[in-house]
Amino acid sequence: MADFTFFTNPMSRGQIVRWALHEVGADYATELVDWEAKPAGFLEANPMGKVPTLVHHDGDHIHVVTECPAICHYLAETHAAADLLPRQHEKADYYRLMFFAAGPVEQAVTSRAMGWSVEDPQKEGMLGFGNYDRAIDTFETLLSGRDYVCGDRFTMADVYVGSQVDWGISFGSIPTRKVFEDYANRLRERPAYKEAKAIDMKLIAEKQG
Ligand SMILES: N[C@@H](CCC(=O)N[C@@H](CS)C(=O)NCC(=O)O)C(=O)O
Known part of the structure; x- marks a missing residue:
């Protein structure tokens, strides 16, 4: 059995977590969730019935993680060798931007x-x-004058914060300002981003026949 079961739908925020899974090189198996027929095992793991949902088969333990930023950070924690956790003087920016993107930015974009x-x-x-x-x-302002959330080093915060920017400018819910566009373009060049997107785009194409 793979270390992680990844419940997702290719047309969802699951794309963020697939990118995170590839950034850390996680051993995972995908379980596709059909909106009209959500599997019982999925609803048991996440009564909200929302994707992405990640199940970690950790020896004798089973851990369920939901909410994209929490999953991203959990993957950085469980794959410390990938070096995507914040270092001492990166923590303030890392947590600040991660939570700012998950709270105020997501609410603003939704509104x-x-x-x-x-x-x-x-x-x-x-x-x-x-x-x-x-x-x-x-x-x-918070993203100005830096290449990544924590300055010049890519961390897991960029997967989540960057996805908000990437999706926002693609769907027009965030304005196409230079800071946002430069940041998104930098992230789109990452091999893990490309691998993960290719998988979800293929799944979407198959679904659409
Ligand atoms: N706060 C959650 C939001 C997850 C979410 O809203 N997922 C949507 C797809 S993007 C979903 O599962 N929708 C199906 C439904 O609500 O039935 C996160 O950050 O992961």
Whole structure:
């Protein structure tokens, strides 16, 4: 049995985790999840019924990890030799950007995609992302003047943060500013990114016949 069972659908955030699996060279088996017929074993592992879901067969233990940023970091932890964990002086940037992308950026992008906005500016104080422009402008500032989240070294944070940028500019939910485009282009050159995308694109093409 492979070390990891990876529940995914090729047209989903599962693409982020497949990239992470390839960055660390994980031994994994893919279980495809059909939205209309979710397998019982999958729902048992993740009652939310969401992909990606990762099951780690760790000796006598079975660990289930969900939520893309948590899975990415877990893979960096379980494959320390890949050297994608933050070093001492990289930790602040690593955690800050990872959580900023998972919280405020994801909320901002979702609100834009759904056409939600808060008319009363005073209510923005209650929203973790404030408003769309505030979150995206801050995201741009935090990524400026550096090649990667932690400076000049690629870490696992770039898989998650970079995926938010890559998807956002591809689908138009994040503006195509130079900082975002340069960062996404840098990441798209990574061999693990290309390997993982090729697998998901092939699965999508097969599905579409
Ligand atoms: N917070 C989750 C979001 C996962 C998520 O929303 N996955 C979507 C696909 S991108 C899904 O499984 N949708 C199917 C459903 O909700 O039934 C994460 O970061 O992994």
